[in-house]
Amino acid sequence: xxxxxxxxxxxxxxxxxxxxxxxxxxxxxxxxxAVSAQSAGQIEYETxxxxxxxxxxxxxxxxxxxxxxxxxxxxxxxxxxxxxxxxAHLFEHMMFEGTKHVGKTEETTHMSLIQNVGGSLNGTxxxxxxxxxxxxxxxxxxxxxxxxxxxxxxLNVTEENFENxxxxxxxxxxxxxxxxxxxxxxxxAIVQPYDSTTCFPYxxxxxxxxxxxxxxxxxxxxxxxxxxxxxxxxxxxxxxDFDAAQVRKLIQQxxxxxxxxxxxxxxxxxxxxxxxMQVDSVMDPNANLPAVVWTFRTPPHDHADTYALTLLSxxxxxGQSSRLHRxxxxxxxxxxxxxxxxxxxxxxxxxxxxxxxxxxxxGVSPDSLRSVFWDEVERLRESPPTGEELEKAKNSYxxxxxxxxxxxxxxxxxxxxxxxxxxxxxxxNRVRERFLxxxxxxxxxxxDRYLTRENLSVMVDIPSAGGEAATDDAAxxxxxxxxxxxx
Numbered sequence: 001x002x003x004x005x006x007x008x009x010x011x012x013x014x015x016x017x018x019x020x021x022x023x024x025x026x027x028x029x030x031x032x033x034a035v036s037a038q039s040a041g042q043i044e045y046e047t048x049x050x051x052x053x054x055x056x057x058x059x060x061x062x063x064x065x066x067x068x069x070x071x072x073x074x075x076x077x078x079x080x081x082x083x084x085x086x087x088a089h090l091f092e093h094m095m096f097e098g099t100k101h102v103g104k105t106e107e108t109t110h111m112s113l114i115q116n117v118g119g120s121l122n123g124t125x126x127x128x129x130x131x132x133x134x135x136x137x138x139x140x141x142x143x144x145x146x147x148x149x150x151x152x153x154x155l156n157v158t159e160e161n162f163e164n165x166x167x168x169x170x171x172x173x174x175x176x177x178x179x180x181x182x183x184x185x186x187x188x189a190i191v192q193p194y195d196s197t198t199c200f201p202y203x204x205x206x207x208x209x210x211x212x213x214x215x216x217x218x219x220x221x222x223x224x225x226x227x228x229x230x231x232x233x234x235x236x237x238x239x240x241d242f243d244a245a246q247v248r249k250l251i252q253q254x255x256x257x258x259x260x261x262x263x264x265x266x267x268x269x270x271x272x273x274x275x276x277m278q279v280d281s282v283m284d285p286n287a288n289l290p291a292v293v294w295t296f297r298t299p300p301h302d303h304a305d306t307y308a309l310t311l312l313s314x315x316x317x318x319g320q321s322s323r324l325h326r327x328x329x330x331x332x333x334x335x336x337x338x339x340x341x342x343x344x345x346x347x348x349x350x351x352x353x354x355x356x357x358x359x360x361x362x363g364v365s366p367d368s369l370r371s372v373f374w375d376e377v378e379r380l381r382e383s384p385p386t387g388e389e390l391e392k393a394k395n396s397y398x399x400x401x402x403x404x405x406x407x408x409x410x411x412x413x414x415x416x417x418x419x420x421x422x423x424x425x426x427x428x429n430r431v432r433e434r435f436l437x438x439x440x441x442x443x444x445x446x447x448d449r450y451l452t453r454e455n456l457s458v459m460v461d462i463p464s465a466g467g468e469a470a471t472d473d474a475a476x477x478x479x480x481x482x483x484x485x486x487x
Contacts, residue, residue, distance in 0.1 A: 012379040029409035041402040042429045043411050052260045053232025056251055057415050057425070059239040063370070067240030068408035069144035070133040070414045071152075074235075078127050078350070079205030079266070084216055086208015087224050093223065095132060095229075096123070097161035100154035102147065110145035117143060125206060128349045129420055135409050138241035143249055148236070149254035152229060157222050166213055173207050181286040184361070186462035188282055191343060192457045196450050198268035204351055208360055214216065230261035237415050240408040265369055271351040273297055274454035283464040289336065291461040292369045293357040298452050301347045301421045307434050308442040309354060313342035314393040314444075315385050316376075317356050321392075327376045328358055334372045336361050346422050354450070364401055366460045378452055384444050397435050 004026025045059040080087045091113065098104045106112060114121045119136035134144040177183050187205050196203045238247055238254065242404075299305055317324040328335040338358040345355050358369050407412050418428040427434075 021222060023299045029080060032236060036205050038310050041405045043415060045415060050256055052258055054255050055235045056238040056243050059411055060244055061239055062241050065138040065241045066135055066408055067138050067141040067242050068135050068412040070237045070408060070416055071148050072129045072131045072420060073229060074132055074233050076126050076128045078201035078483045083212055084220060085204045085212045091224055092123045092130050092459060093123045093165040094161060095151055095170055097165060098156045099133055099150045108120040109487050112482050126346050130379050132301055133409060141242050142405035157223060157225055159218050162218050164256050170213055175205055179286060181284060182461055183457050185282050185293050186357060188353060189295050189459035192280060192459055193297045194296055200270060201267050227264055231255060231258040232264050234262040234410055235416060235419050237412045239412040258316060269350045271297060273450060277453050277456045279458040281460040281462055284461045285465040287461055289360050290366045290463060291357060291359045292366050293459040294373060295353040295355045296455050298450055301349050302423060308438050308446045310342055311393040311438055312443055312446060313354055314342045314396055315389045316340045324376055328372050328480050332372050333361055334368055335359060335365050349421060380447050387440060390440055394436055398432060401432055403407045
């Protein structure tokens, strides 16, 4: 499981995509009154709750004869027990290992049953949720609903299944973390700003440690299933070509008998946005060139500053016209690649991060990368984002919003997102206006609030085999170097 053009003879695919993108933005921004609710990315829905606590969201969409069934359990890596990191991800795999009624032979698995009717499916794990989803022909929505209800109620949590999936997860860890260049530095940087004493839920990697995976027992896994995989800890969303009254009956029939659980209380986070800069490093046998990852602590996703921070991340480091790309790649030639990620790192109910990473060019030290990066951050204060930069970032966001709500599954994911991370599900249809309301003064405020040395964490990736050696003491994160350089 995984944790996201047409062309003709006379026009390139890239140009046709660009023309369509610009036309879409112009239509949305220049004449919003003439745009229908659906074309503007809005979603009509209804919501209700079963007696056992399962929250249901239905959104009929007859444009294509398909239906998306999407279940979000409100359990993710932040809920991993102490000394059992990686459990949420491990259990994502367990949910495909068969139930009392669904087998493991080639033609009887959950995956085969969906694929044999022309459907697709998957599951992913994040910090605050694990999701499972199917897209099926409209006349087989009953199959997807039954399969999701069946594994909510009757999953086979056996020793054999557990050992099988533990081995799979350990191999995923080797491939995605231990054997991939820069992966450990980036994953470490995401959790680096939060320590286990003040913000335990976000202080560990979601992939888990080998030690914790090896120490886990089948009883640990069964306890995790009983505590978190219950109807009152889940949201079921169905979007597509279906009859709402009929689907309501199916949901009651399949999910109504699921027993609610006593959900464990969530651990809270204490966060400061000025604890002082911290610098760490990792040795990377898979990298050929040094790299640096910078993270700034940010507030929970439902905070009002999220809108300005999202647009700021675009201005700072998304695309070749971004400030970091121009300064670090085009002008100084210090970096071969640089990017800033904010919402792409993963939404959180608790505090998050804005992350930038740069891979050094040949002969460029991590120390030089750090200097060029911080010069550009300081320039945000000296030469704040212009009205043109802000407008461009808004246009990009609006286009992404609309193009990201075209399919039934995309709409289902949008509804799930706002059901979990926002206080009001109705924000799903208000978010566009919230972004368009962001001002240059808002950008200045979040720059001064969050993009400071005192709120910065730095992770240096040092090639340790066959790549360029890091010769300056900043690359090793030495205290002496950090006293000289405040970036």
